[in-house]
């Protein structure tokens with residue numbers, strides 16, 4: 001008998017899950033209240049990086065990289081740039097060294113000249129710097145377009161109001177168009193997951209926060225042959241942590257401060273978004289003088305974080321429904337889609353992804369990776 005699965009949310013995670021479910025022979029409907037890929041997954045360019053504070057996530061990112069390679073083959077297009085990702089500053093360098101120690105992957109230290117070659121728009125920087133050549137910029141729009149066309153026939157343009165377990169098994173999905181029944185459901189609704197989880201009786205510790213990014217064109221009219229991503233923890237340019245990633249074509253670069261901000265949109269908190277955009281402009285003027293600030297365009301989205309880490313993620317289960325939440329999930333999408341498909345197929349969330357595992361919490365990760373005494 002065909003197992004019918006409802007996926008709620010057509011962001012990168014819902015689409016990756018639908019793709020993984022279809023490949024396992026499940027029949028999926030993907031419910032989306034707005035434009036597919038228009039939530040946290042919107043906008044061109046995301047950083048794919050291996051190194052994380054929690055060693056378990058560095059291993060997961062390594063699995064995700066293989067998943068990206070599979071997608072590149074399946075969709076017939078390169079989805080991650082091959083220009084690598086830089087870290088500048090001691091914190092990032094230590095993280096990258098740890099990743100290399102755990103996985104044996106090759107990473108290299110860079111001097112000022114190598115840095116200028118890898119990221120010609122960067123101001124001169126004398127401090128510690130390294131590059132992860134297997135990391136790079138995710139072509140996020142192309143990825144979404146490929147997955148949307150793969151899931152195209154099964155997209156339902158409806159807002160889901162509730163996700164409830166049926167007595168005896170299965171799930172009822174209520175939309176404004178009525179009630180539908182499924183054998184299982186995966187809820188990957190981004191900022192909508194908190195409310196939908198409450199209809200299933202779950203109280204998830206999701207914090208909805210704001211993130212602002214600016215995209216600016218390069219000053220130099222000639223396209224540089226290389227444009228790496230960067231994560232800056234040096235503090236040398238007036239911000240404790242910032243990141244940048246090139247857009248497809250290497251004519252524009254997206255830059256953000258690494259922290260997200262708690263805001264009360266109804267309580268005048270929106271003015272804070274302008275202040276973050278101003279700080280980001282000031283950072284760009286110091287750190288990335290190769291960008292033309294006069295053409296910079298801001299991009300703002302609500303993102304969802306878990307309390308134990310900015311990279312935290314978990315999957316909650318209620319009956320035959322699975323709810324995923326976390327931040328910085330784009331790079332992990334191919335593997336998270338498979339993990340959610342496995343949850344449906346096995347009837348339980350695999351170990352390591354449950355809330356009690358606190359994936360992303362460096363203390364839990366270090367404790368688990370420590371050799372037994």
Ligand SMILES: Cc1cc2nc3c(=O)[nH]c(=O)nc-3n(C[C@H](O)[C@H](O)[C@H](O)COP(=O)(O)OP(=O)(O)OC[C@H]3O[C@@H](n4cnc5c(N)ncnc54)[C@H](O)[C@@H]3O)c2cc1C
Nearest residue numbers: 009011012013033039040041047160190192328329330331
């Ligand atoms: C500016 C920015 C930069 C980022 N940079 C990186 C990065 O460099 N690397 C990285 O890995 N990650 C990054 N992230 C985070 C990453 O983009 C997100 O973690 C990821 O896109 C989340 O995908 P999602 O599918 O879970 O959520 P979403 O993309 O938000 O998708 C959820 C979907 O569910 C729909 N929905 C909600 N409620 C309902 C409902 N009731 N019924 C039907 N549909 C519903 C929404 O409309 C939405 O389309 C960044 C995020 C932003 C905003």
